[in-house]
Amino acid sequence: MESLAYFAASFVTQLQSPMLAFLFGGFALAASGSKLAIPDAIYRFIIFMLLMSVGLHGGIEIRDSNLRELALPAFFAALIGCLIVLIGNFTLGRLPKVNRDDALATAGLFGAVSASTLAAAMVALDERGIAFEAWAPALYPFMDIPALILAIVLASMHKKKTAKGGGATITVRSIVVDSLRSSALSALLLGLVIGFLVQPQELYEGFYDLLFRGFLSILMLIMGMEAWSRLSELRQVAQWFVAYALISPIVHGLLAFGLGYIAHVMVGFSPGGVVLLAVIAASNSDISGPPTLRAGIPGANPSAFIGSSTSVGTPIALVVCIPLFIALAEIVFGV
Amino acid sequence: MESLAYFAASFVTQLQSPMLAFLFGGFALAASGSKLAIPDAIYRFIIFMLLMSVGLHGGIEIRDSNLRELALPAFFAALIGCLIVLIGNFTLGRLPKVNRDDALATAGLFGAVSASTLAAAMVALDERGIAFEAWAPALYPFMDIPALILAIVLASMHKKKTAKGGGATITVRSIVVDSLRSSALSALLLGLVIGFLVQPQELYEGFYDLLFRGFLSILMLIMGMEAWSRLSELRQVAQWFVAYALISPIVHGLLAFGLGYIAHVMVGFSPGGVVLLAVIAASNSDISGPPTLRAGIPGANPSAFIGSSTSVGTPIALVVCIPLFIALAEIVFGV
Amino acid sequence: MESLAYFAASFVTQLQSPMLAFLFGGFALAASGSKLAIPDAIYRFIIFMLLMSVGLHGGIEIRDSNLRELALPAFFAALIGCLIVLIGNFTLGRLPKVNRDDALATAGLFGAVSASTLAAAMVALDERGIAFEAWAPALYPFMDIPALILAIVLASMHKKKTAKGGGATITVRSIVVDSLRSSALSALLLGLVIGFLVQPQELYEGFYDLLFRGFLSILMLIMGMEAWSRLSELRQVAQWFVAYALISPIVHGLLAFGLGYIAHVMVGFSPGGVVLLAVIAASNSDISGPPTLRAGIPGANPSAFIGSSTSVGTPIALVVCIPLFIALAEIVFGV
Amino acid sequence: MAFAATTVTIIAERLLQDRITKLLDETGASGYTLVEGSGKGHHLTRTHDRPSIVRDFDIVRIEFVMLDGDHAREIAQQIADDYFTDYSGIIYITPAEVLRSERF
Amino acid sequence: MAFAATTVTIIAERLLQDRITKLLDETGASGYTLVEGSGKGHHLTRTHDRPSIVRDFDIVRIEFVMLDGDHAREIAQQIADDYFTDYSGIIYITPAEVLRSERF
Amino acid sequence: MAFAATTVTIIAERLLQDRITKLLDETGASGYTLVEGSGKGHHLTRTHDRPSIVRDFDIVRIEFVMLDGDHAREIAQQIADDYFTDYSGIIYITPAEVLRSERF
Numbered sequence A, B, C: 001m002e003s004l005a006y007f008a009a010s011f012v013t014q015l016q017s018p019m020l021a022f023l024f025g026g027f028a029l030a031a032s033g034s035k036l037a038i039p040d041a042i043y044r045f046i047i048f049m050l051l052m053s054v055g056l057h058g059g060i061e062i063r064d065s066n067l068r069e070l071a072l073p074a075f076f077a078a079l080i081g082c083l084i085v086l087i088g089n090f091t092l093g094r095l096p097k098v099n100r101d102d103a104l105a106t107a108g109l110f111g112a113v114s115a116s117t118l119a120a121a122m123v124a125l126d127e128r129g130i131a132f133e134a135w136a137p138a139l140y141p142f143m144d145i146p147a148l149i150l151a152i153v154l155a156s157m158h159k160k161k162t163a164k165g166g167g168a169t170i171t172v173r174s175i176v177v178d179s180l181r182s183s184a185l186s187a188l189l190l191g192l193v194i195g196f197l198v199q200p201q202e203l204y205e206g207f208y209d210l211l212f213r214g215f216l217s218i219l220m221l222i223m224g225m226e227a228w229s230r231l232s233e234l235r236q237v238a239q240w241f242v243a244y245a246l247i248s249p250i251v252h253g254l255l256a257f258g259l260g261y262i263a264h265v266m267v268g269f270s271p272g273g274v275v276l277l278a279v280i281a282a283s284n285s286d287i288s289g290p291p292t293l294r295a296g297i298p299g300a301n302p303s304a305f306i307g308s309s310t311s312v313g314t315p316i317a318l319v320v321c322i323p324l325f326i327a328l329a330e331i332v333f334g335v
Numbered sequence D, E, F: 001m002a003f004a005a006t007t008v009t010i011i012a013e014r015l016l017q018d019r020i021t022k023l024l025d026e027t028g029a030s031g032y033t034l035v036e037g038s039g040k041g042h043h044l045t046r047t048h049d050r051p052s053i054v055r056d057f058d059i060v061r062i063e064f065v066m067l068d069g070d071h072a073r074e075i076a077q078q079i080a081d082d083y084f085t086d087y088s089g090i091i092y093i094t095p096a097e098v099l100r101s102e103r104f
């Protein structure tokens, strides 16, 4: 009882974080037809700065950490990525009026990971003083890539079964390469390597970390504006996509929280790490996913997967899932 | 006598501020045909940062302030906005070779407010250690919107009287909405609301405020370059516009200083607030004004109003008016 | 023997600097086909920030320095600029399959100066704690402009001799003006003037200097990516250009180091100043040079001079020359 | 196979962009393509690459392709009548051929 | 002097940019010009000026000019066949005249 | 009503932009529209979206529309003669029709 009250209180407090205020501000601006627009170049620069910062920090810290502990959480991350796609295939994909290609592309996107949501979760954990392993953000690709691969492979198997065959043949290798080459993962991995090799502590603290929260606040604003503006895409799309985008982030996150808890018990995975695992499961890819899926499942309508993820899935992940999983961790782990 | 010497000294000292040095640098670069150009995306980002910063600061501070004190200065701001348009209509508008639409659009622009000039004035007050109310920058829309409305209404009345009628009908509501939606006012208001609701002190100080002066210095550089480059627009325009742009900022500012003084006596409006009121009266709109006026008075030639405001009015407001009103305040209020 | 070991150790340590890590990171990203791209607007803004910062710092410090000391190093800088072009003309220009216009344009580019390399050298000196005169970065135009002039004059003399004459006549004055107007030199000079006149210490430290190293790290990343991407231009170009771009930066730098040493002995030119002189000699122009040369030597193929400088010359200057000359200075001057 | 078609190019201020594209949607153009630019005419010189917080005066170049040339001309005429009395801009029409006619 | 030539304009997603320009290189187009834009068709509304880390869905407008009209048509047809079955995009062909024919 | 007109499209390096637009102003073109792009021809591959502090080598696409086709051709020829001997670039001419002919 008491813990439920604590849970609710934690949840509500978190809703008042500046980051969410900027997200809501973005909704409000777009809804009111404001002409304010953050230039595209700034948006792309912010993404670079955030991921380079996350990477550098991880790389600098990783020296002192026991990388063998990474194995189980990484395996779970990959497992979750695949499970999400399979779940999507068997729920969303079997619904009436839902095209299988669209369903698989959407499930792939929700299985993949959003760098922006990850960054927001890291700041939220910081604010609540919950620690996590330096390598935890590096779980990202372990979930991202399997989800994209599985979605594309299932789509092409389905196509072969039903259609006259033909079409582009996409290899698993090309999907992996495409994901690693995306601007988000490139920046994250480059940061990890540079951070690890040259330990640029001063540069990290005096520049990348210095600007981190500020840039994240602007990114939240952009995500809010984008979410609202893309709502119109949804009108062209079956209602089921909206329902899926509302519910699945929470389901995926809880699933990951459970597996993360197992890793906590078995190898001492930290509470903050469990939250991050749950958040990257709940998040959906905004950077590497869409183009990879567009190339891999050309029959899928981008309106379906972009509309439901940007306008519904991402806000749910940011507004509901992050506070929810943090509050849950506070109860479960007593942090 | 002594106070006159003090006045002159204060004025001259202020001319040596770094901000004006960047403005003059901008003139010099453009005059010398330099290829240096600050990218448009950076310019738009700087405007966002400055106004968000001003807004956040206001919002954070406003909690402790007595908002009833805002009423009289806000009323005066609206009054000044209208007076400026009426004065423009009866002076500039009656001059030979001056098209009435052009005159009204120009007067509307000079009645409206420049966010950049406002930011420069806030830094200048800071440098001289003169305090102002946290809500003073929020006087901006109270002057901006009435000026735009009145200019457009007068233009359409004039059109109905003289011409065969027809043409676009612009409602007062649409002008208000257009102004509030402009990127400048959106950012300012959003900042106010976020600042007020979530009190993001750390984010404000560690990011927005940290970069404020630096970005302002770049903005001054851009304004200087723009002022010089747009001089060529003036060649196509009657000389009266140049005369108006030279004299009216000072007149408008002094008028506002007077009304501000009354508010000082009546409700204790601060000396810094009086200066800000005078500066926003002296300034002319560079963001919300031009498109609103273009839509509202389509017959007006943009060369007339943009040339005279950007190339003459803005430099006068920055170089002459800000130091002048600060020096005046130092004498009048003994600060 | 001992000093040789010291030399090697210093060189190797410097190779582990964060700045070079970002450069190598850029190679790696481009080589792996990463989609990460720093927006053009950010690149241009970074260049502005770095040069304005260098300029402001120079301008602020220059007050206390004896400008007469500048004379000999400045004369040497101009001399080196000319020598580099003459050497290029008599070596590269006489090789088989090398078009004279292409050779002169390339030599002109290598005689001219790279602002980015200069900034990297300043940070490297800082890291090793080696001081230099505040005015040393201002040697830049003294080498840059003579090199460009001489290259263009030689090309037009050669054209008159061989061809039917005609073609655009480029005056020396127009070359000087073009160089000074380039975005790099404009920002540097403007910074110098503003720094000297208004001494904006706080603005410099709280903004321009604060962001200097961070922006430089991103610039290094861009330069790495650009170097790799432009390698393809080299395929269309005679092999001699690659050889020239590999060797000449080192030769030019050593030549300048020698002259700098003479200035050290004669007028007390600082060890850090000698290194900077050597580095600007080793560097090749990436901003003012290419367009000036394109306009001045229209017959030259931009692929030749841009490919060899961006892809080979610049990496050599950054990776080999800066650590080399610093290690040399540590031996020679015992700093 | 190539089919005869008509291309209409509209050069206007960005101010009008939303209204023109809305009209195209309503009158049944199957699509349009838009690029941003600068320009000079009887009014202001518009420079795309200069800092401009006021982007409403920038130039946009909108083109649409239609199989039915008469309909294309009607739409063009309507845009000219509705907007180009008060505002800046030009319209021109060129003949073309298209591949994959089912897209239009 | 002006020579008869053919202009082919391809409007496609940026995703295809590299493949299309590679094909143009291989089939012997002497050059091409590319501008970035936005657009609307049967699918997504693509807006160039909105923050978009995913630039692959942006619109590019590629045009190439050729003296040999039949060859130009062949190339156009090949692009349509190779890419425009699965992906978005349109192609149109217009007659033109060029100056300095030695450039093509 | 539509009037016959001629469109001239000039694709050149940005280096030449000011000189070409000045020439257009002087020879009496009533206006022009300019968009920025990238391209490939016999020389450098020019990529608009890559960091480039040297923007002079970028491609600009300038088009102007004129009622008087002969005059348009003269101007086109003059630009070709003045600039396209030394520098990169192409020019092509297409027939068009315009609405609101009083604007030209």
Ligand SMILES: Nc1ncnc2c1ncn2[C@@H]1O[C@H](COP(=O)(O)O)[C@@H](O)[C@H]1O
Pocket (backbone or CB within 6 Å): D011, D012, D038, D039, D040, D041, D042, D043, D044, D046, D059, D087, D088, D089, D090, F029, F030, F031, F032, F033, F034, F063, F064, F065, F066, F104
């Ligand atoms: N003759 C023309 N050829 C091409 N574009 C033109 C022409 N006249 C005007 N324009 C375009 O239309 C815009 C508005 O023209 P204006 O209203 O005359 O200033 C200009 O900025 C140009 O982009």
Ligand SMILES: Nc1ncnc2c1ncn2[C@@H]1O[C@H](COP(=O)(O)O)[C@@H](O)[C@H]1O
Pocket (backbone or CB within 6 Å): D029, D030, D031, D032, D033, D034, D063, D064, D065, D066, D104, E011, E012, E038, E039, E040, E041, E042, E043, E044, E046, E059, E087, E088, E089, E090
């Ligand atoms: N009728 C048309 N006229 C001009 N551009 C078009 C047309 N139809 C499609 N497009 C362009 O082709 C892109 C892709 O079209 P779609 O695949 O139908 O969404 C659009 O975003 C437009 O830029």
Ligand SMILES: Nc1ncnc2c1ncn2[C@@H]1O[C@H](COP(=O)(O)O)[C@@H](O)[C@H]1O
Pocket (backbone or CB within 6 Å): E029, E030, E031, E032, E033, E034, E063, E064, E065, E066, E104, F011, F012, F038, F039, F040, F041, F042, F043, F044, F046, F059, F087, F088, F089, F090
């Ligand atoms: N055949 C062509 N079709 C379209 N654009 C071309 C063509 N040839 C050249 N261009 C354009 O003209 C620019 C300069 O060409 P070049 O001087 O041959 O490198 C190229 O970058 C292209 O933008």
Ligand code: NA
Pocket (backbone or CB within 6 Å): A109, A110, A111, A112, A113, A114, A280, A281, A282, A283, A284, A285
């Ligand atoms: Na996910």
Ligand code: NA
Pocket (backbone or CB within 6 Å): B109, B110, B111, B112, B113, B114, B280, B281, B282, B283, B284, B285
């Ligand atoms: Na005003």
Ligand code: NA
Pocket (backbone or CB within 6 Å): C109, C110, C111, C112, C113, C114, C280, C281, C282, C283, C284, C285
């Ligand atoms: Na050099």
